[in-house]
Amino acid sequence: MVVGDLKTEQGIKSLDAYLADRSYVEGYQPTQADISVFESIAKAPSASTPHALRWYNHIKSYGGEERKKLPGEKKLPSIFGAAVANGTAAPAKEDDDDDVDLFGSDEEDDAEAARIREERLKAYAEKKSKKPALIAKSSIVLDVKPWDDETDMKEMEAKVRSIVMDGLVWGASKLVPVGYGINKLQIMCVVEDEKVSVDLLVEEIQNFEDLVQSVDIASFNKI
Structure with missing residues (x-):
């Protein structure tokens, strides 16, 4: 052929x-x-x-x-x-419409493809910008130890829960025996990593020095 x-x-x-x-x-x-x-x-x-x-x-x-x-x-x-x-x-027969440019069609196709690509990229960027950012959080269990068996544990817990920080949420708590009639306060909290310093939180609890002997981190998990 x-x-x-x-x-x-x-x-x-x-x-x-x-x-x-x-x-x-x-x-x-x-x-x-x-x-x-x-x-x-x-x-x-x-x-x-x-x-x-x-x-x-x-x-x-x-x-x-x-x-x-x-x-x-x-x-x-x-x-x-x-x-x-x-x-x-x-040569190909000329069309009656002088505005038609056969040889410019490739450029028009490329321009259209570029326009569509730009629109898709813009739409993707807008969608991504509206997506809420993932907030890094941690779940922490603290062991708060009293001085002796005469320490008012309810008052201790109330003092601990009185600490307020942006990004800090207190959770469940319980008393755990440590011996000789002494209990420690085990309390859970959730913190936003960027807003709450764990070291600062521990320091704030230890400031209740008439009630608190020491604070240990029993568990620390990212969530």
Whole structure:
């Protein structure tokens, strides 16, 4: 078969038929022949010529430097007809509408693709900005030890819970025997890591020195 003028719809259809069982214009890899044919096409093939469109998009993906490195001689194969190969094919019939620029369609396609890409990136950025940031928190269990068995444990707990910090939430508590009739206060809290310093919290509890002998961290878990 002979492929006709690639600047016409009929020529693209014949190219589509030629590429129906071929990946490239010549051989099994892209060559300068593919570049020559690509540059001879006035505008991208439509979906009605899927084989030509597939080939066109593939060759289009090669950048300028990549194209130069492809093997072979940059000329149209003889299968594309003498007139086309010699560059003397009759020009496409001019449309009555002078505003139509066939040779500018590739740039229009690229501009449209860039516009769509920018819109998608903008939408993704907006969606990401609206997503609430993950707040790092920790669950802590504190052992608060009294001086002796005469310490008022209810008062001790009340003092501990009186400590208020932004990002601090007190949880459950219980008395745990430590021997000789002495109990320690084991109390849980949840803190926001960026807002609450655990060392400062321990120091605040130890400030109740008439009740508190020492404070230990029984467990510390990120949540």
